[in-house]
Every structure is written in C-alpha cells, then in structure tokens.
Amino acid sequence: MKIKYKLAASVAAFIFSQNVAAQQRFNEMTYSPSETTFRLNAPSKPTLRLYEAGRGGKAYKKVKLMPNGDNTWTATVKGDLKGKFYTFDIGRGETPGVFAKAVGCNGGRGAVIDMKETNPAGWENDRRVPTKSPADLVIYELHHRDFSIDPSSGLMHKGKYLALTEQKAIDHLKKLGVNAVHILPSFDFASVDESKPDVPQYNWGYDPLNYNVPEGSYSYDANLPTRRIMEFKQMVQALHKAGIRVILDVVYNHTFDLANSNFERTYPKAYYRYNADGTPSNGSGCGNETASERPLMHDYMLESMKYWVNEYHIDGFRVDLMGVHDIQTMNDIRRELNAIAPEIFVYGEGWSAGSCAYPHEKLAMKAAVPQMPGIAAFSDDIRDALRGPFSDDHKPGFLGGVTGLEESLKAGIAGMIDHPQVDYSKVNYSKKPYALEPTQMISYVSCHDDMCLVDRLKASIPEAEYDENELIRLNLLAQTAVFTSQGVPFMLAGEEMLRNKKGVHNSFNSPDSINHLDWNNLKTYPQVFKYYSGLINLRKAHPAFRMGRADLVRKHLEFLPVQDCLIAFRLKDHAGGDKWKNIYIILNANKELRTINIPKGQYTIVCANGEVNEAGLGEMEGGEVMVDGQSALILHD
The missing domain is CATH 3.20.20.80 (Glycosidases)
Incomplete structure (x- = not known):
C-alpha cells in the first residue's frame, strides 16, 4: 500500500508540476502598477514593441527579451503600462502572442490592462449554476x-x-x-x-x-x-x-x-x-x-x-x-x-x-x-x-x-x-x-x-x-x-x-x-x-x-412494436423516481391516423394534436389507442 501511495503521490506531483509549467508558458503578460513582465515561449529571441494605440502609429519603444529557461524569453518594463499595447516579433511578423487576454481593435496587438477592473459589480459573488x-x-x-x-x-x-x-x-x-x-x-x-x-x-x-x-x-x-x-x-x-x-x-x-x-x-x-x-x-x-x-x-x-x-x-x-x-x-x-x-x-x-x-x-x-x-x-x-x-x-x-x-x-x-x-x-x-x-x-x-x-x-x-x-x-x-x-x-x-x-x-x-x-x-x-x-x-x-443513467434506461424504457413511420415507447414503473407510474409516448409521422395497443386502464392525456399540458388535456381508456397523423400522443396512468 505504501508503494502504491508513493507512486500515486509522485504521479500527482508530476501532473502538478506540468500544469504549473503550462500556466507559466502561456502567461505572456503580467501587469502591476510599478512594472509589467512579458514572457514568450518561442524558438528564437523575440522583440517586444510597445504602442500607444491598438492600431496604427509606430512603436514608441522596442525591448529585446532575454532567455529565461528552455525556449522561454522574458523582459520586465518598469513603470505603469496600463492602457498601452504590445506585440512580439521573432522575425515572422508581429503578434500579440498566442495567449493574449486583452487586445486592441481587430486583435493585432495585445493590451496591458488590470483584469480586476473588468469585473462588473458583484462579480465576486457570481457562481456557475449547479447541475446534478x-x-x-x-x-x-x-x-x-x-x-x-x-x-x-x-x-x-x-x-x-x-x-x-x-x-x-x-x-x-x-x-x-x-x-x-x-x-x-x-x-x-x-x-x-x-x-x-x-x-x-x-x-x-x-x-x-x-x-x-x-x-x-x-x-x-x-x-x-x-x-x-x-x-x-x-x-x-x-x-x-x-x-x-x-x-x-x-x-x-x-x-x-x-x-x-x-x-x-x-x-x-x-x-x-x-x-x-x-x-x-x-x-x-x-x-x-x-x-x-x-x-x-x-x-x-x-x-x-x-x-x-x-x-x-x-x-x-x-x-x-x-x-x-x-x-x-x-x-x-x-x-x-x-x-x-x-x-x-x-x-x-x-x-x-x-x-x-x-x-x-x-x-x-x-x-x-x-x-x-x-x-x-x-x-x-x-x-x-x-x-x-x-x-x-x-x-x-x-x-x-x-x-x-x-x-x-x-x-x-x-x-x-x-x-x-x-x-x-x-x-x-x-x-x-x-x-x-x-x-x-x-x-x-x-x-x-x-x-x-x-x-x-x-x-x-x-x-x-x-x-x-x-x-x-x-x-x-x-x-x-x-x-x-x-x-x-x-x-x-x-x-x-x-x-x-x-x-x-x-x-x-x-x-x-x-x-x-x-x-x-x-x-x-x-x-x-x-x-x-x-x-x-x-x-x-x-x-x-x-434518467441520466444507462442502467435505468435499460430498466425503465420499453419500446412497443414498431410500425412504419411510427415509434412508441413506455417509461415504466415510476422511471427515474417519477410520480407517474407509466408514461406512453407515441410518435406518428404518417399522414393518416394510426392505432396502437396499450394495456387497459384509465390514462391522462398530456400531449395531443399540437398541445401540451402537464395538468392534462383529458382522459382516455387504454386498449386500442388512436393517434392522429403527423402528431405525438403522450399519456400516463
């Protein structure tokens, strides 16, 4: 058990280190009011260009990035660059990098921004909607x-x-x-x-x-x-x-x-x-x-x-x-x-x-x-x-x-x-x-x-x-x-x-x-x-x-005998914990009325002739059931 635990821990540590490395690789611009650090993963030395605007005009500053690890290049520019724009260039044309988080008009230049300033009021309380x-x-x-x-x-x-x-x-x-x-x-x-x-x-x-x-x-x-x-x-x-x-x-x-x-x-x-x-x-x-x-x-x-x-x-x-x-x-x-x-x-x-x-x-x-x-x-x-x-x-x-x-x-x-x-x-x-x-x-x-x-x-x-x-x-x-x-x-x-x-x-x-x-x-x-x-x-x-699970679908979904251009199925025995015991769904694509047999009993119609109402559209007896052409019939007992 100790060996397995150590192995699992080492695998987890490796994955964590890989994730950290990936995050750093794509964190191409880090802003603070006192300085901004630029980083690029590239095979050759990039030039950083800084611009006043997102389009047009010439760069007001050029900076050579320096090596900082395997195929990684960095440069830190002092001062508050918020509102400025930047590009990288390894000699194949200017680019905002692969992972720009903000850009100017038409996306040709990256933008130096403080991401916290993009949060609307109450954003810290926003949550994904829960899904069971x-x-x-x-x-x-x-x-x-x-x-x-x-x-x-x-x-x-x-x-x-x-x-x-x-x-x-x-x-x-x-x-x-x-x-x-x-x-x-x-x-x-x-x-x-x-x-x-x-x-x-x-x-x-x-x-x-x-x-x-x-x-x-x-x-x-x-x-x-x-x-x-x-x-x-x-x-x-x-x-x-x-x-x-x-x-x-x-x-x-x-x-x-x-x-x-x-x-x-x-x-x-x-x-x-x-x-x-x-x-x-x-x-x-x-x-x-x-x-x-x-x-x-x-x-x-x-x-x-x-x-x-x-x-x-x-x-x-x-x-x-x-x-x-x-x-x-x-x-x-x-x-x-x-x-x-x-x-x-x-x-x-x-x-x-x-x-x-x-x-x-x-x-x-x-x-x-x-x-x-x-x-x-x-x-x-x-x-x-x-x-x-x-x-x-x-x-x-x-x-x-x-x-x-x-x-x-x-x-x-x-x-x-x-x-x-x-x-x-x-x-x-x-x-x-x-x-x-x-x-x-x-x-x-x-x-x-x-x-x-x-x-x-x-x-x-x-x-x-x-x-x-x-x-x-x-x-x-x-x-x-x-x-x-x-x-x-x-x-x-x-x-x-x-x-x-x-x-x-x-x-x-x-x-x-x-x-x-x-x-x-x-x-x-x-x-x-x-x-x-x-x-x-x-x-x-x-x-x-x-129902969400294959075993429940196999247990509770039952198809009735197929007819040409007609499919019928039953969701049976309170499928998925449903309050309705049996639900019958009949899909008739024929132009003409068709009949289908279901067990005798009293049923509530919830869908018929282009209407749906969970509370019920009427009652009907089981046995031979008629389904209008090009329509669906849903009923339950």
Whole structure:
C-alpha cells in the first residue's frame, strides 16, 4: 500500500508540476502598477514593441527579451503600462502572442490592462449554476447577432453581448424553459472588421484569431480593451442570476489561416499537423488543422479552457470538430475541468471535415466516445433519421414518411446506449452503441450549421412548403422526439418561433435578412412557442424523460412494436423516481391516423394534436389507442 501511495503521490506531483509549467508558458503578460513582465515561449529571441494605440502609429519603444529557461524569453518594463499595447516579433511578423487576454481593435496587438477592473459589480459573488446531471440540461444555441438584431426583437442592445442582460431576453428564455445558452464562437475572430461597427457584417465566427479574448464586434467599443471583457462578464452574470448556464463554442481545431496565425508567428510548426510531404493537413476543411497531440497545442487547449472557466465562469464547452483532436487530450481536458467543477459540461462534433494526418483510431470521433467518459457527442443518427441526411437537403426522413429509419430513431431515443430492444445493425450510421451513458449523446434535429428545421422540412417534403399546418405539425413532432429522448436535448434559437433562413443551408456569412430571428412570429404562431415551452417543461418536471443513467434506461424504457413511420415507447414503473407510474409516448409521422395497443386502464392525456399540458388535456381508456397523423400522443396512468 505504501508503494502504491508513493507512486500515486509522485504521479500527482508530476501532473502538478506540468500544469504549473503550462500556466507559466502561456502567461505572456503580467501587469502591476510599478512594472509589467512579458514572457514568450518561442524558438528564437523575440522583440517586444510597445504602442500607444491598438492600431496604427509606430512603436514608441522596442525591448529585446532575454532567455529565461528552455525556449522561454522574458523582459520586465518598469513603470505603469496600463492602457498601452504590445506585440512580439521573432522575425515572422508581429503578434500579440498566442495567449493574449486583452487586445486592441481587430486583435493585432495585445493590451496591458488590470483584469480586476473588468469585473462588473458583484462579480465576486457570481457562481456557475449547479447541475446534478447533464440530463437536466436543455441547451439553446444562439448567435448574438441573430438573436437581437431585428427591430422586432424589441431589444435595445442589438447584436451585442448585453442583449442577453435585458429582461425581455431573459424572460423569453425562462418562459421557453431552456436552462443553458450555447453561444456561437465569441472569442476574437478574424472575419469581422471591428473598426466599422456601423457597417453590417456577419459571420458565425469559426475563424479564430485570439482564443482567449471576447470578440469585439459584439461589444460597444472594440477600441477599449476592457469594454468587451466587462460586457461579456455582464452577460454571463445576468444569465447566471436567471438560473441559465453559459456554454462557449470553442474552435481549437484550426485557425483563420496558418502562415499569419499567432501560433505560427510565435513558434513555427509547433501547433499544426502536417502531411508526410510537408504540406499542412486539412482535417478541418479550412486549410489547416492543429495538432492537439503535440505538447504546445495540448497544453494550450487545457489552459485556454480553464482560463474561460476561471476568469469568465463558463459552465460548459461545445468543441468544434472534436474529431480533429486526439482522445488523450479530450480526456485530459475532462480531468482538468473535473478538478475545478465536475458539472462543467463538455460535448462536441464527433467527426472531422476531412482526413487528418493522425491515426484515425486515436481521434475523438463519435465512435470513440466510450473511451471519453464525461464527454458527449452530437447524434447525427437521430437528427438524420428524423429529417433526412445531411448530404442531401431534398431527401426526407421519418418526418417525410420514409420507412426503415425507425431503429435509428429508437437508438436516439434511448440515448445511443446499448439497449436490448435496439438493433444497431439497422441504425443509419452507428452500427454499435457509442454512448456508455445517455448523457454522452446530444439529441437534436437542427443547429446553426445546416438548414433550420422549417427550411429543411420545406426542402424535403413538398406538401410542407405549401401547407403551413402540415409544416407546423411536423416541426412539433420532430421536437417531441428530441425532448422525450434520454440524451441531452439541444435546439437552435428561433425554432420556437418557426424561424426560417430563406432556404440557405450554409449561412455563415449571409446578411441579417437571412439569419435574423423574426420575433413577430411569436404573435403569428403562438401555438408553436406554447408547444415548445410545454414540452420542455414537461421534460423538466418529470425525471422519467431524463434518467441520466444507462442502467435505468435499460430498466425503465420499453419500446412497443414498431410500425412504419411510427415509434412508441413506455417509461415504466415510476422511471427515474417519477410520480407517474407509466408514461406512453407515441410518435406518428404518417399522414393518416394510426392505432396502437396499450394495456387497459384509465390514462391522462398530456400531449395531443399540437398541445401540451402537464395538468392534462383529458382522459382516455387504454386498449386500442388512436393517434392522429403527423402528431405525438403522450399519456400516463
């Protein structure tokens, strides 16, 4: 026992020392009123340049950094530099470094600030929202500009972080019932010119520039480095006060470009993957891919995510193209976050956008999720079973009356775990379970990176384009599958108001006229919001829909005999400790009425014909039960 204890202690000491070294490596600027120390990890001696402004003008001072350990260079400049700007240069072009925590307009220069001055009043009392299980989360994915830019929003801070501090925005989210907001990339990205705030510009933000600074175009003054930081924190603080978690979309798999990136200008070839012939690997589909398995990038990802957690109180991360990263790095991230707060949720895309210059079996693909406890992946299985394949916008799925997808939908409803009634040989993509626990599956039917649900239904089901009632029925049916599944439910902002993007699939740089939310739809289609809200709150009120553990799902989730384009299942015997003994969920995608047999008895209907009411919509007898076409029926005894 003593030997094991000493071994464990030595391992812990080694990990601690490695963490300290990583923290020092990326602590590139340390400010005090009397002096500021600059530090850079680079292969050759850097020159430090100091500037009066964040853009333009010449450096008023140049300083040579001196060696301070292996590939580490430092310089201390006396005096109070607060409000000044800086760059490093090893001869490959000026850069704010790889870990700038504050920058000037457009991110070309680092800023010397006192981070304590960026904290809003009461920030020291801000806390992450407690989470017992990821199964309790209801995730709402939004883009800052989409959410608030349209006049119909009635929000004052249009396109800004502060829109999410407004009472109307908070009230909308709370009434809908979501408890986690997934914000699209909000670090400093390259595609929007922050110096032209009055010129309409749009991008999703998947083009990283400075990973550890909030994007300036969502702030009121990108020229003032502290402003964007404080406003981001005010947003987090307001959402936390409302009981809503904040999940940050992180894009460590690639940079805006390679040659001019901060990584390459600081430590060439240390952060990226290359093919055998020396060309950059392109598993991201963006011209470059980072190398998470290499020490600098591995440590960078860990320190960056911990920084967002500690400095900005972030509650979770969505990892873009997680399949580009290696399994070990993702597990190390999970371990490091567990040491801070185990409830921090991590999920990602379990795929890449191309072939990576790294062994496939070592990458954090969806199939590798069993090797990554505590990390979840999006389920394209349930998504495409419901609405049709990602590869063909015009091909329908279950919702369009396509048979043969029932087993894929069953797998998604069970949370992609091993379940005795799911035949994975008939599942569309995953031929074996990929989740050890249902909380490792993100259940969804639409997200930013695709057609929104309305557009997809119109594109793949001709009748839905001309029959608004059918469009709404199918929309509601799709989300019923999502929110009654045992995975972690996820929805795209605006689906609750029947959002459309005029049929644009990849709207990453489309104008506001395509991407905006039309809040007038809340008045035009009040039944849609009411159904979404009722469905979400039904899930939150009943643990049967979110058991959170595979053993409980196998014990309490029972599928009824499948019919073409009809799935039915029972959550039985007070599943998850639910007050309702048995809950029946029937999803009928056929245009016509269907019947299904359930045990005789007296049941209360809580969802039928586009209405949800936990208190009950009426009573019915068991036996042969009729389910209207393109609708869901939920009842309990």
